Amino acid sequence: MHSWTLDDMPDLSGTTAVVTGANSGIGAVTALALARSGARTVLACRDPERGRRALDAVRRAAPGSDTRLVGLDLADLSSVAEAAGHIAKETDGRLDLLVNNAGVMALPLLRTADGFEMQFGTNHLGHFALTHHLLPLLGAEGMSRVVTVSSLAHRIGRIDFGNLNAERGYDKWRAYAQSKLANLLFTSELQRRADRAGKQVLALAAHPGLAATELGQAGPRLAGRTWAAKLERATRVYTQPASAGALPTLYAATLPEALGGSYYGPRLLGGTRGGPGPAHMSARAQDTDTARTLWDESARLTGTAADAI
Numbered sequence: 001m002h003s004w005t006l007d008d009m010p011d012l013s014g015t016t017a018v019v020t021g022a023n024s025g026i027g028a029v030t031a032l033a034l035a036r037s038g039a040r041t042v043l044a045c046r047d048p049e050r051g052r053r054a055l056d057a058v059r060r061a062a063p064g065s066d067t068r069l070v071g072l073d074l075a076d077l078s079s080v081a082e083a084a085g086h087i088a089k090e091t092d093g094r095l096d097l098l099v100n101n102a103g104v105m106a107l108p109l110l111r112t113a114d115g116f117e118m119q120f121g122t123n124h125l126g127h128f129a130l131t132h133h134l135l136p137l138l139g140a141e142g143m144s145r146v147v148t149v150s151s152l153a154h155r156i157g158r159i160d161f162g163n164l165n166a167e168r169g170y171d172k173w174r175a176y177a178q179s180k181l182a183n184l185l186f187t188s189e190l191q192r193r194a195d196r197a198g199k200q201v202l203a204l205a206a207h208p209g210l211a212a213t214e215l216g217q218a219g220p221r222l223a224g225r226t227w228a229a230k231l232e233r234a235t236r237v238y239t240q241p242a243s244a245g246a247l248p249t250l251y252a253a254t255l256p257e258a259l260g261g262s263y264y265g266p267r268l269l270g271g272t273r274g275g276p277g278p279a280h281m282s283a284r285a286q287d288t289d290t291a292r293t294l295w296d297e298s299a300r301l302t303g304t305a306a307d308a309i
Helices: 025-036 048-061 077-090 118-134 152-156 172-197 215-222 226-238 247-254 288-302
Strands: 016-020 040-045 067-071 097-100 144-149 201-206 263-269 272-278
Touching (some): 016 118, 025 097, 040 048, 040 077, 144 172, 144 247
Parallel strands (some): 016 097, 144 201
16 A cells, blocks of 8 residues: 655645744754745744744755744744734735644643643644634635644543633643543534535645654653653653654644544554544544534634634
8 A cells, every 4th residue: 555655746836825833843854844845934933032943944945945933932822813814924915734743741730821831722722713813814815725633632632612721620641631632623624614605715724643753852841840751751762753743733724625623643554553534433433413512612612703703
């Protein structure tokens, strides 16, 4: 069986793409692959210095590519709104692909600038708001895609509408799993609403499997446990590199026959890790009532219009 690789990516000349968290890990690999395939690629990064380094790295590795940098802090809704305005200018009002990739994992209890629990606020609400702000650009000139990066952890996630903001107890892994489940519920509800509105948008999701990125080090560092961060780095020998972890995202972003609402991840071929393919989604991730309620509550929390699409 053929295993899908970067060589299978189509020519993306004439398209525009935005990748959040493009300064490292899977986001950096994703942005570089899109730029090399000809897409005008906007790197949306929180840290200006790291963002500039990532931009320079893409331009060196993909000489002649059209790459841009926009500041984006998903943990600050005012930054999200401002970034959307900059993205509209950098893409000339056309967006073919939005990759909601950035995220945080297993943090100690922290709050966003707007007072939300950091993992739910960053991983879900920030991307929810960004997508809403960019809706006028999506599908403006043909079919557009929104690819949101979830996680295997979504399978243990539950949406606790009575405690979304962790005001009554906090567990870092339950909070992370909830945010990743929210990513999938958002994807499915976005597709249903786009279909009803007749909007040319494909909403898809992907997970990287166990990938060696910097994601797992932020929590231990913020908690002051440098030993735990070192342990996390040591476990990278048992995980796949970011270059492999990015394949499901790029597969969802470019596969011609992809269907809206699909979820992709790494497959096993002959007992070994293979290319990307359809991934298993938990029953809770397919609950349409929960997805609808989460959408309405997310719109209320972010101050966006629930019926924008």
